[in-house]
Amino acid sequence: MRLALLSFAAMFLKTEGFYVGITYLEKAVAKGAVCLDGSPPAYHFDKGFGAGINNWLIHIEGGGWCNNATTCLSRKNTRLGSSKKMAKQVAFSGILSNKQKFNPDFYNWNRIKVRYCDGASFTGDVEAVNPVTRLHYRGARIFLAVIEDLMGKGMKNAKNAILSGCSAGGLTSILHCDRFRTLMPRGARVKCLSDAGYFINAKDVSGSPHIEAFYNDVVRTHGSARNLPQSCISRMGPGLCFFPQQVAGQMQTPLFIVNAAYDSWQIKNILAPGVADPHDRWHTCKLDITKCSSPQLKVMQVFRLEFLSALTRAGRSVSKGMFINSCYAHCQTEMQETWMSSDSPVLSGTTIAKAVGDWYYDRHLFQKIDCPYPCDKSCHNRVFDPDEQPLI
Numbered sequence: 001m002r003l004a005l006l007s008f009a010a011m012f013l014k015t016e017g018f019y020v021g022i023t024y025l026e027k028a029v030a031k032g033a034v035c036l037d038g039s040p041p042a043y044h045f046d047k048g049f050g051a052g053i054n055n056w057l058i059h060i061e062g063g064g065w066c067n068n069a070t071t072c073l074s075r076k077n078t079r080l081g082s083s084k085k086m087a088k089q090v091a092f093s094g095i096l097s098n099k100q101k102f103n104p105d106f107y108n109w110n111r112i113k114v115r116y117c118d119g120a121s122f123t124g125d126v127e128a129v130n131p132v133t134r135l136h137y138r139g140a141r142i143f144l145a146v147i148e149d150l151m152g153k154g155m156k157n158a159k160n161a162i163l164s165g166c167s168a169g170g171l172t173s174i175l176h177c178d179r180f181r182t183l184m185p186r187g188a189r190v191k192c193l194s195d196a197g198y199f200i201n202a203k204d205v206s207g208s209p210h211i212e213a214f215y216n217d218v219v220r221t222h223g224s225a226r227n228l229p230q231s232c233i234s235r236m237g238p239g240l241c242f243f244p245q246q247v248a249g250q251m252q253t254p255l256f257i258v259n260a261a262y263d264s265w266q267i268k269n270i271l272a273p274g275v276a277d278p279h280d281r282w283h284t285c286k287l288d289i290t291k292c293s294s295p296q297l298k299v300m301q302v303f304r305l306e307f308l309s310a311l312t313r314a315g316r317s318v319s320k321g322m323f324i325n326s327c328y329a330h331c332q333t334e335m336q337e338t339w340m341s342s343d344s345p346v347l348s349g350t351t352i353a354k355a356v357g358d359w360y361y362d363r364h365l366f367q368k369i370d371c372p373y374p375c376d377k378s379c380h381n382r383v384f385d386p387d388e389q390p391l392i
């Protein structure tokens with residue numbers, strides 16, 4: 001068994017991915033830019049080469065959120081709260097691949113994966129540290145510290161730049177997009193990409209606004225309000241400004257949204273969280289969409305319509321791109337099989353990699369929304385481990 005796993009790993013590295021070592025930002029600690037436990041932030045950096053040497057892709061890791069001291073303490077001594085617990089190497093594939101055949105538009109860029117350890121999509125900034133919990137809510141400082149560090153490593157000369165991310169990292173790429181653009185050199189082409197980060201404000205199956213209450217707590221706990229887009233804060237409560245549907249329409253920077261209309265994380269945690277399903281009637285369905293009953297699928301079809309309605313708030317300007325498929329999936333740009341492969345998901349015959357590349361380089365506007373499930377046979381639908389724990 002061990003030999004088989006080693007063989008698989010070797011095959012993965014040879015054909016699709018490679019490992020990149022970790023960089024710790026020790027000097028950020030003096031600025032208070034630290035993870036939940038006070039450890040330094042970290043990222044993984046693979047340098048660009050050839051024509052891509054002045055092009056930069058900053059990709060933010062995902063990992064949910066923590067909304068109070070209890071949930072943040074549960075993350076504090078894990079990779080989502082401490083750089084001490086992070087793997088020393090991570091695999092780069094998909095949009096982070098350095099091979100032209102797997103990532104034709106961005107393979108030779110400087111590619112950075114920023115580790116996620118603050119629990120609030122890099123928006124928090126609370127100076128005080130509780131002497132009992134010793135929790136640090138400093139995500140916004142981490143974001144700025146990472147950008148400053150990369151500027152010193154050549155990003156100050158960027159000609160092209162993308163802020164991207166998956167899940168909570170995809171939300172980061174929306175909330176910080178316009179700020180990111182202002183930090184880049186004048187004249188650089190700067191755009192943002194959100195993968196599975198378009199979380200919607202929808203009621204759960206019990207009729208409760210579970211995710212809205214949760215986001216309100218996240219923003220309050222982390223002191224996030226001052227770091228959320230002012231265009232939204234001036235119109236409504238800061239908790240609502242954690243939702244992309246309230247922010248994306250006012251963004252000044254071009255944005256591409258990659259999302260499954262039946263996003264598996266949102267189905268599991270927004271539509272049917274455990275608190276709304278005490279008898280576990282949704283348990284099997286959430287693990288495998290093919291096991292959902294007809295009534296459950298009808299509820300999910302309504303959720304898809306809510307998602308598409310929320311998506312209209314982003315607008316359909318030529319600066320916006322979208323790839324909205326009808327898969328049961330979450331995060332599709334980091335894995336080679338869904339980013340670009342012989343059987344990767346497609347819309348109108350176009351892979352995610354080609355859609356994003358065409359949009360970024362202004363070769364072709366791509367704004368496609370899939371037909372309802374189960375029409376798309378190119379999907380890589382997720383099947384989950386029954387023991388997997390949700391991040392909220």
